[in-house]
Amino acid sequence: MLSPQSTEIVRATLPAVGGAIGEITPLFYNKMFTAHPELLRDLFNRGNQAEGTQPKALAGSIAAFATALVEHPDTRPDAMLARIAHKHASLGIAPDQYPVVHEHLFAAIAEVLGEAVTPEVAAAWDEVYWLMANALIALEDRLYEQAGTPDREVFRPCRVVGRLRETDEVATFLVQPLDERPLPAPRPGQYVSVRVQLPDGARQIRQYSLSGRPDQALQFSVKRTAGVVPGEVSNHLHDHVGVGDVLDVSVPFGDVVLDEGDSPVLLASAGIGCTPMISMLAHLAATGSRRRVVCVHADRSESTHAFREDLAQLAAKLPDAATHVFYERPEGDWPAERTGFADFSGLGIPEGATAYLCGPLPFLRASRAQLLAAGVAASAIHYEVFGPDLWLGQD
Template structure:
């Protein structure tokens, strides 16, 4: 993909660029939002901008892509590109936005690195940028075509037909399209974007995993997001959206989906990370799957465990499934649940298993390490991250 000369230039300058990527990302976003404030109000996650996680994720993805190209110039890191492309598609990113990003990104690189950015260096990194951009555009175009939205606009109006509490801080929303057309087909594990109109006029977007991939409605669970900054969209949904209200919801996207093989499946989640796993369990139960299924969940207590009833009912429907639940502060009868943190060394993890992880990043890192210690290949371990993907940024 990259010429030999470009590869050599990128290889030589990658340490300097990588060491300054966090600052470059910060300058880039400042420039972008100064020139185009509506992007921060109506497209980018203001919370992730405020806490810096979006900046870290951008830096991590650029470094990972450039490193992969330098290592294998004739190939592209498909897994990384797929994850980014699905997120972009869920937001409605289109081809005409890439030159805008390029202009502000390279202005930021020049500002941070100064005279080190020679014409040769600028040309080499421009080639890297457009290699990444064109690869993403190609994937995104395919995703839009599959969603029946070749122009990149997969948004539809939905009416909330039900909402109910799962726990004190988790609410499930059930919504139905207002246009009478069928709900888009979703693969188990995928998410939708939800856009809300906030009090200050901003139209912010967040992604929520579907808890079911079937039927005439979409269903997703939302956890109230406390902390600093608080979750604008999640808290708005909790506090202001009731049955009868309208929401803009995208087509389903997401590349962490249940495979269709017959090998054993391991689903490992913590907290609200259970939502894509419930979708996968629902699909397995609906298809009367004979696969061996091991479902592992960690939570603070029974009271904070979202969708516990769904979890139990779906496990009971599967002929070859087992459940293992850890509570840090269990209130139920012992030894029905386990106390403390997840220890996969106490679970019979079969050979040939495909594992799916979802939960806080430290939890997934710990589980990933346990799986590797148990001999599960990295290629067979898949993870979903809620919010900015910092997995690569902190490797």
């Protein structure tokens, strides 16, 4: 892994680089987008850039990788790398893009840290970067091969063959490839990237979890988003895409997938985070699984809860399943224990359970803390985040 000399330099300079990474990453993106405006227009999420979440996610991944190298020199952080590699592969990232990132990232580091970046320090951090980059390139090449897209052309033109209204804010799209060649079979919990051309000419990309059975028509669900930086692609899909329209859809990717064992399963979600959980639950029901399954979902109210009926119907098909739904502001006559935020106490989490979580970051943090306190092993808790992973590398 990292050479002994570089290890000592990185260990000594990690506090300084880590302390300045919040200043380095925005400058890096500014430099890169100035030199390559097409990257912001057609690849990077403009909303995440405006909100600052993408720079924070990059900062977290670099700091986590460097920390892992110096604290555990004989172990590569494969779980973290796999998470990033799947996201990159779903966008069709190519090896020749890594030198572009390197050029502008190191220019930003030099500008922020100034004379502290001696040739020795620059060489040590250069080693860190290329260890991470080359590991990602190798993982991404493997993912492209497995997906049947060694040329990295992961997008296929697909026709929308169905559109369903789940709630006022959530719509489900069913798509089929135009050439009728089947897409690689997804695994329960995976996602696809969807690329659309916006009115200003930009071709923006977003990832959406698959929300149906992996062996049936490809379907993904989209929540309309508001706020200071509205979701450009999500709102475009809601407002302008219907049956008969054509979308560029990637082959499925994602590392948070339902395992094929027979251990108990906990599926916990909040809001639109229910989509990968519904896919997993649909797979369990379709295969006649006899596993113990506990489903927990938190939402604002009944009317905002997408796949509410599906949750009940699918769980009813399983011989050993229980559902627990919590609403912040119930609209009906619900028991008191289902009012408020998700509370895992008293739900009878089975021993040896594998947990899958999806939802906003506060929900993930609170849920993971409760599960750890309940005795669920940290290695048995898996999570999916929509958008940049601001939790990457954290315990």
